Amino acid sequence: MRTNSKVIIEIARDRDALLIAAMSKDLIEFGLSWRWKPSRVLSMIRDPDCVVLVAREDNNLVAFALMEYHEIHGHLNLLATDPAYRRQGHARQLLQWLLASARVAGLATVGLEVRSDNDGAQAFYQRLGFRIEKRRKGYYAKGLDALSMVLHLIEPSQAARRPQ
Template sequence: TGRYPARAKAMTLPLLVLRPDDAGRVAMVHATGFPDPWSPAAFRDLLSESTTLGLGIEQHGGLAGFVLVQTVAGEADILTIATDPALKRTGIARQLLGGLMSRLGERGISRITLDVAEDNTAARRLYEGLGFTEDGRRPGYYTTGRDIPAAAILMSRDLSV
């Protein structure tokens, strides 16, 4: 009986490929985790691009989480990832990223990159646990919703190994 309610670990759920008509659901989940959320129209545009791959996980009839990546010249860059706040720390993000990396590797993508706020310790631990390494920093990159700007930590992982 700790301070926080126990959270059940997520079972492995099927990944779905997101389509432009999923944009509203994606925007709703994104808005729960970011101080300056993207609009449904922005997600619709991204999901309409041939270079964008979006994966999601549904649970209990709703979108539990998603990840969007843009591919170019044999590499992929994670644009954004979000999990329903009620399902954080249940393995949804780890499952999304694992499925994403597997699919990208099958498509011949050799490297995946991302940036994460320096003060987002949980996300940084997740990425490091999945084999991402730090490549550099962008000082003061994240400003929205912060009193003090946070550096962006640039990370990548080789998918060809």
């Protein structure tokens, strides 16, 4: 899939694990202990219940997103755009791709956790239709709170009626 003349979106390859993990450490997990190490990212790239997407320009990793697909719920674990490429729609394109595939897979909701002090990401997710569901006190190390955000792909009343 093409986003602009040079940037393409594709499924991550094994060799992307190192850079995704490094970017996660610097752009998402900064100030916290590093949980998304290369081996964990690699296991997600190889996990059939997970999709790891990348946007790249030539050999540069522009943005990435990692989502787990459960039976009726998807969970977005990682999403970041290289600072040099922000506000160009790359994260939106990755997330819209994942949300479209979640709809096809019949998921009812997609959720995520975001740092309570990360106003930019919260604004981004709200723009994409996510709503804050609850505050999770001390979710991260050092007592940092998370906000759980959720997007309903189908009406909650319809989801309740679906056979399990």
